[in-house]
Amino acid sequence: AAFFGTWRAWAFPREEVWGGRYHPNATWNFEKRLSDGGAPERPIIVADQRGGAAVVWSQGEDGGSRIVVSRFEPDAGWVGPVWIGQSELSLDGGRLESPSVASDGVGNLFVTWQETWYDHSRAWMGRYVVDAGWNAPTPFDTEDSGTVILDSTPFAAASASGQAVVLWSRGISGSGIPYRIWARRFSPDVGWSDAGPVFEGDGGDEAAPAAAIDGFGNVVAVWRRAVGGFGTTWSARFAVDGGWSAPAPLQT
DSSP states (O other): OOEEEEEEEEETTEEEEEEEEEETTTEEEEEEEOOOSSEEEEEEEEEOTTSOEEEEEEEEETTEEEEEEEEEETTTEEEEEEEEEEEEGGGTOOEEEEEEEEEOSSSOEEEEEEEEOSSOEEEEEEEEETTTEEOOOEESOOSOTTTEEEOSOOEEEEOTTSOEEEEEEEEETTSOOOOEEEEEEEETTTEEOOOEESOOSSOSOEEEEEEEEOTTSOEEEEEEEEETTEEEEEEEEEETTTEEOOOEESOO
């Protein structure tokens, strides 16, 4: 089976993002510089069942920042890069950073990132649909963007049937309420669900979510909760016919 890799390489006067594919019959091939300037950071990669892949990274620019994607198509090689999110600091935009990407297995992509100001932040989503292209990026929080603070990178997961879920840790500035894991789910038939917390009860701050989703839309989520000065791992399950279960610690 083939696999893909992405890395950063120094080329004076800046770093570059590269991608490549390894195939048992051809060793490494399709190595290519994917970035086109700026200051790229934190490239991440996802592959799909048809032999495609996508690399996503954040890229600083003079006066702003971008979320950038380059896709690998089995019959065309590397395509892009494409800017799916752009922020102009001169227009009061925040810094775009911490992307996450998931593929449904047939080439459709879900990309999340956060936009951060000095005192608040917001989660965003961009979606790529095969034969249709990129949808316009949309924010994931409906509350006043001046009050929301994200504590960790949004996380996206998808299944081969096109189901997807995005989780992020968020709090309200000055509220004294602990950070909680929030989620939105996607179904090809219905679209996106409303945003809401996985758990609203007492407890420490929650951060660093991750998840897996099956072909029916059921989700298993894990995250870190700060309890008594220590971090413990917690989990909850979403069932299509029952909603979110009560969270439980995985460490005792």
